Amino acid sequence: MTEGAARLRQPSMADVARTAGVSAQTVSRALRGSPNVNPETKRRVLAAVDQIGYRFNSAARALSSGRSHTIGLVLLASGGYYSRSAVTAGVEAAAGEAGYAVSIATIAALDTGLMERSLSKLADQGVDGFVIAVPLISVTPKMEDITRDIPTVTLDGSRTAGARVLGIDQQEAGRVATQHLLDLGHRQVWHISGPDEWIEARQRRQGWQECLAAAGIEAPPPLEGDWSPDSGYRQGQIIAMIPDVTAVFVASDEMAFGVIRALRERGRSVPDDVSIVSVDDIALAAYGSPPLTTVRQDFYRYGAAAVALLLRGDDAGVDESVVTASLSVRASTAPPRSG
């Protein structure tokens, strides 16, 4: 009964209520900004909170309200650390603004089992929604079960039960890049794409194909990398062996670094012999040699937009497009030698 004994327990709403001389319910209302609270009462409650150092218990809130105010973000460990990082920041910023926490799950590889496990893990954590920034190669029944129950937004265009899709127009990126090369006077444009499992990769490739088709050019067979500089290097070696290649559209900046190195090593200069356009505009793009001409991607904004779409509620199943493909023209492109 030592009233003065050190208090080990964190103060609770009841403690605040006692201090402020109101009921716990009123404290709850005051703190959540319910309209029906006397301003004076609210002031007293806030003062009490401050005085006793109250910090609200989100577990209790989650239990009684049934909502955790947490968003689960699913990422892929491989596949460009830049985009991952930027998407994460965007998601977190938008979520934080709306009072949501962000819990992450990274999957090591594009594998259905790993994906199921990650979704499960986040679902067990009680997330209120998912942002999936990984291509859903194939959607299993188990995954559908989860995304049917929990609102989901996918960032790469893959569809699953109940999920909404943040449509980023990657075809446009492909078109813009290809058109830039054609505008410079190139008569043919080769392509090194990302892995075929990625919808981004497929869409960029489609944009490239369409653009060539519109110009009446038959597209050469596309080569495929895995987003890594290393894979770009390998595909670049192949390109270097093909005569008459004057322009290549590479699906990511990191691969482009590899491609350029491979071309250089074979005596093909960029941009004098071969022009390169890529996609992403990472911080280092301006510091390649030559600096890369590239289609800017605003990953931060994509992340934020995904959260906005997720939280907006089920008012519409409408997809939404946020991209505006803008080209950063630098020094990796030039008119072909013979004009």
Add this chain to the structure above:
Amino acid sequence: MTEGAARLRQPSMADVARTAGVSAQTVSRALRGSPNVNPETKRRVLAAVDQIGYRFNSAARALSSGRSHTIGLVLLASGGYYSRSAVTAGVEAAAGEAGYAVSIATIAALDTGLMERSLSKLADQGVDGFVIAVPLISVTPKMEDITRDIPTVTLDGSRTAGARVLGIDQQEAGRVATQHLLDLGHRQVWHISGPDEWIEARQRRQGWQECLAAAGIEAPPPLEGDWSPDSGYRQGQIIAMIPDVTAVFVASDEMAFGVIRALRERGRSVPDDVSIVSVDDIALAAYGSPPLTTVRQDFYRYGAAAVALLLRGDDAGVDESVVTASLSVRASTAPPRSG
């Protein structure tokens, strides 16, 4: 009273108990792997879980057990997306393995107020521990209050009340880099450091200074960047104006890209005129031109080690060092021209 009506509520432990013909308490024990459960009973429980699709409610668990099984990770939005990304992945992997979720908070800039807010936010979410991967420029009383109550590991060597420190020996990185240049025959090594608020930056600089001192060389004044390629470019322009510079130790790969470009533009070739060593070994380091000689940093491992240290409990206040600075020698370094 329509027993057959669709069940909207998620199944709870009580439902599992009913199905398996045991008490809820036994279900709880069975699922958490308590030793005192009959294997047969356990089997029945697991079968019931499977049958009715039970998914445990982490909010309820957190409330009654007082622990959320969540780790809060604090990151800085600027300052190298590669390290951020890799640290995150490492933290998440190690946490996941131990049954912990990871909740992130990114702060936009090195600002005490932002830091306080982020820690608060995570504390409100009820995280069981912090991994702070941001330099704590100055530790405020409010921050101390939080880190005193909640176990904390800092990844960059800054100290706060009750926090343990994962000591990564960045001095060693500085020494290794500098020594490599001296071994090649350079008589003087310049340095472009990271921002002074970062302990990493300070430690690398110290390592560089010590190494020079040990060789009886007086260190030139260090230049300071902000980790970005852009800042490397600006400092590189300054370096380029100084005659007789033959070797530079740059505190990060990204800055090194900028430095090399600046030197090139001023007609100084790398590595013929100037050798460059940096730190990090990001994926693109091998694809710079020239490919960068750089000290490898295993950020993923740092992240994982931080979690291990955090979860190991308070058995010791001992710091722990996990770094082994290993040099990736590539083409940005060479003996000085005059031998």
Add this chain to the structure above:
DNA sequence: TGAGCGTATGTTATCGATGCCATGAGTAAC
């Protein structure tokens, strides 16, 4: 003036898992 309504507040039951204590069955020891 009293029915009706809106506002501010209190009371109680509830969310779902777990901590603590109790119980009964089996078994080893004296």
Add this chain to the structure above:
DNA sequence: GTTACTCATGGCATCGATAACATACGCTCA
């Protein structure tokens, strides 16, 4: 054969916030 102890299990209170319902007051308008 009683004591003592372990193992498997159940009952109940509890964590802290909130939803749902209840109450009290004051105002408006017929």
